[in-house]
Amino acid sequence: MFEYCADLGSLEGYRWLSCYLTTGTHMQFYGSFGTVLFLLAVTAPVALLLGFGGALAARSQIAPLRWFGKIYTSMVRGVPDIIFFMFVPIALDQLFEYLRSRVYCDTSVPVRQGNEFIVCAEAKLPLSSSAEWVHDAYGMFLAILAFSIVFGAFAANVLYGAMNAVPRAQLETAEAYGMNRRQMNRRILIPQMWAYAVPGLSNLWMILIKATPLLFLLGVEDIVYWARELGGTKTAGYAYPHGDWRLYYFLAILVFYLFMTWVSERVLGRVTRRLSLGQSTLAGEAIRKAGA
Template sequence: MFEYCADPKSLEGLTWLSCYLTSGTHMQFYASFGTVLLLLAITAPIALLFGFGGALAARSHVAPLRWFGKIYTSMVRGVPDIVFFMFVPIALDQLFEYLRSRVYCDTSVPVRQGSDFVVCAAAKLPRATSPEWVHDSYGMFLAVLAFSVVFGAFAANVLYGAMNSVPRAQLETAEAYGMTRRQMNRRILIPQMWVYAVPGLSNLWMILIKATPLLFLLGIEDIVYWARQLGASKTQAFAYPHPDWRLYYFLAILIFYLLMTAISERVLRRISRRLSLGQATMAGEAMRKAGA
C-alpha cells in the first residue's frame, strides 16, 4: 500500500508492521467483516419473514397449512444447526443443477452415477467461465438461504408463542364488533404480539450473530477463514514471515463479536422499552409505576 513496502525484507519494526497490516490479503480480511455484517443484514429480515409465515401457518384453520407450519418448526429445531448449514446448500445446489440439466443436458444420461452427482458443464452453477464475483454471490445466496431456513424455524416458534400470548379478550372484543379473522390479525393480533416477541427475537438475534463463524464451513472466505490463513506461521518463503499469530487474530474477532453484541443489546433494549410503553405487561406496568 505504501511506497516503502516494495521490499518487505528490508523493513523492520513499525514500518514492517504497517506494510504487513495493509497488504492485499489483510484488505480481504478487513472486507470479510463486511461479509458478516452483510449476511446479518440480509438474513435477519428473511428469517423473520420465514418465521412469520411459519407462525401463521401453525395457527391456520386449514389442516395442511397447520401441519406444514408445525412440522417446519419442529423438524428444523430438532436437528443440529450445523447439519442444516451443510445440508441445505448442498441439497439446493444439486436441485438447481438437476433442473438445469433437464433443459441443457441429455436427459437420457442419469445425474446419479453410483454415489456421484454428475451433470453436464452447461448445467453447472455457477458456470466455470463465470467471473469470481458470481461464484462468491452464489455461495452467499446459498448461505443466506441456509441461515434463513434454520433461524426462520426458531423465529416461527417465538412468534407463535407471542401470538398466543395476546389476551384472548381483545380478540373476542374485536370479533364482537364484527371484525373478520383477517381484520383481527391485521389490527389486533399482529400489532400486539411484538411486545411479547421481542425478548425471544432478541435472543435469536444474538444466536444468529454467534452462528456467523459457520460461514467458513460453506466455503465462504469470512473472518474465521482469513484469521486462520493469516495467523498461521509463515516461513521465509512468504513476503511477511512470522510465527503463529492466530491467537491475536482470533482475539480481534472476539472483540468484534463483543462489540456487536454490546451494540445489539442497547438497541434491542430501546426497542423493547418503546414497545412496552402503555402495554399491560410486566415491563409496561413497571414503566407506568416509574412514571407515576
C-alpha cells in the same frame, strides 16, 4: 500501500507492521467483516419473513397449511443447526443443477450414478467459465438461504408464542364488533404481538450473530477463514515471515463480536422499552412502576 513498502529488507518495527497490515490479503480480511455484516443484514429480515409466514401457517384454519407450519418449526428446531447448515446448501445446489440438467443435458442420462451426482457442464452452477466473484456470490446465496431457513423456524416459534400470548379478550371484543379473522389479525393480533415477541427475537438475533462463523464451514471466505490463513506461521519463504499469530487475529474477532453484541443489546433494549409502554407485560409493568 506505502512507498517504503517497496524495500521489505530495510523494514522493521512499526514500518514493517504497517506494510504487513496493508497487504492485499489483509484487505480481503478487512472486507470479510463486511461479509458478516451483509449476511446479518440480509438474513435477519428474510428469516423474520419466513418466521412470520410459518407462525401464521401454524395458526391457520386450513389443515394442510397448519400442518406445514408446525412441521417446519418442529423439524428445524429438532435437528442440530450445523446439520442444516451443511445439508441445505448441498441439497439446494443439487436441486438447481438437476432442474438445469433437464433443460441443458441429455435427459436419458441419469444424474444419480451410484453415489455420485453428475450433470453436464452446461448445467453446473456456477459455470466453470464464470468469474470468481460469481462463484463467491453463489456460495453466499446458498449460505443466506441456509441461515434464513434455520432461523426462520426459530422466529416462527417465537412469533407463534407471541400471537398466543395476546389476551384472548381483545380478539373476542374485536369479533363482537363484527371483525372477520383477517381484520382481527391485521388490526389487533399482529400489532399487539410485538411486545411479547421482541424479547425472544432479541435472543434470536444474538444467536444469529454468534452463528455467523459457520460461514467458514460453508466455504465462504469469512473472518474465521482469513484469521486462520493470516495468523498461521509464515516462514522466510513469505514476504512477511512471522510466527503463529492466530491468537491475535482471533482476539480481534472476539472484540468485533463483543462490540456487535454490545451495540445490539442497547438498540434492542430501547425497542423493547418502546413497545412495552402501556402493555400488560413484565417489561410494561416495570416501566409503569419506574414512572410511578
